[in-house]
Amino acid sequence: MLPRVGHIQFLNCMPLYYGLVKKHALSEVHLIKGTPTELNNMLIEGHLDISPISAFQYGKHHRELELLPGLSVSSDGEVQSIFLISKIPINELDGKKIALTNTSATSQNLIKIILQEKYHIEPDYFESPPLLRNMLLEADAALLIGDAAIEACYHKPRGLFFYDLGEEWKAMTGQKMVYAVWAVRREYAGNNPEAVTKIIEAFNESMAYSVKNAPEIAAEIAKYENYSEEYLVNYFHTLEFDFTPCHQNGLATFFQKLTSLDLLSELPEIKFFSSASSFRD
Numbered sequence: 194m195l196p197r198v199g200h201i202q203f204l205n206c207m208p209l210y211y212g213l214v215k216k217h218a219l220s221e222v223h224l225i226k227g228t229p230t231e232l233n234n235m236l237i238e239g240h241l242d243i244s245p246i247s248a249f250q251y252g253k254h255h256r257e258l259e260l261l262p263g264l265s266v267s268s269d270g271e272v273q274s275i276f277l278i279s280k281i282p283i284n285e286l287d288g289k290k291i292a293l294t295n296t297s298a299t300s301q302n303l304i305k306i307i308l309q310e311k312y313h314i315e316p317d318y319f320e321s322p323p324l325l326r327n328m329l330l331e332a333d334a335a336l337l338i339g340d341a342a343i344e345a346c347y348h349k350p351r352g353l354f355f356y357d358l359g360e361e362w363k364a365m366t367g368q369k370m371v372y373a374v375w376a377v378r379r380e381y382a383g384n385n386p387e388a389v390t391k392i393i394e395a396f397n398e399s400m401a402y403s404v405k406n407a408p409e410i411a412a413e414i415a416k417y418e419n420y421s422e423e424y425l426v427n428y429f430h431t432l433e434f435d436f437t438p439c440h441q442n443g444l445a446t447f448f449q450k451l452t453s454l455d456l457l458s459e460l461p462e463i464k465f466f467s468s469a470s471s472f473r474d
């Protein structure tokens with residue numbers, strides 16, 4: 194059976210997807226597409242073997258998962274696709290209603306850290322599908338991620354305040370922010386180390402191709418999306434897709450803050466898959 198692999202159907206994961214198509218690597222996997230929340234649940238419930246997963250959900254389920262080296266969705270400062278969009282200035286949101294997109298796990302918790310630690314405010318959060326006009330009908334501010342956030346920001350409505358969560362995180366901590374990681378179920382990794390190693394190689398190769406060829410991907414996407422090539426190249430260069438020790442430090446800081454605010458019950462371990470691991474438990 195081919196490995197069941199998740200794919201986030203947002204612009205931010207187009208570079209990986211594009212690289213996999215170019216490198217003819219898709220025939221090696223059974224690719225299942227969805228939003229981050231859908232893929233998070235499928236990986237945790239065992240309906241996927243390998244998938245991108247929200248950093249928060251990796252933290253919550255770290256005992257059942259191992260990280261794939263070299264890959265993440267991160268930013269060093271602004272991210273351009275994760276925004277708190279507010280009718281009033283952010284520091285006036287205490288006690289107000291904030292609608293959180295139900296497609297996210299990391300950003301839902303990142304906004305809680307930022308509002309509590311930096312602005313010392315406690316709003317009233319509720320979850321919602323990512324439709325800005327409905328969210329802002331009921332709430333004073335809305336959290337959007339991915340394509341819905343890009344769409345909202347690209348045609349920036351006047352009279353709304355936009356706060357980029359990557360920028361807020363960097364100002365607060367000085368660190369990179371890791372939004373998503375790639376993980377394999379521990380059990381699958383233990384039984385199929387060669388298959389996992391092959392996927393890691395293919396994914397890293399595909400991503401390296403795409404990072405080098407961002408203008409080519411942007412030109413392709415601009416044929417059928419409403420965004421300009423310049424905008425897309427800039428967006429792909431804003432995102433970081435590698436997972437260096439600096440990214441891991443940022444992730445460790447995120448986990449520490451989640452634990453100290455009781456958003457996670459224990460400090461997660463950042464544990465990578467290793468094919469050489471003959472000491473699997």
Ligand SMILES: C=C(O[C@@H]1C=C(C(=O)O)C=C[C@H]1O)C(=O)O
Pocket residue numbers: 201203205229246247248266272274275296297298299300301338339340342372373
């Ligand atoms: C940069 C982004 O990173 C994402 C944010 C996620 C989250 O908040 O849980 C999950 C996966 C990534 O797609 C984005 O969606 O815009």
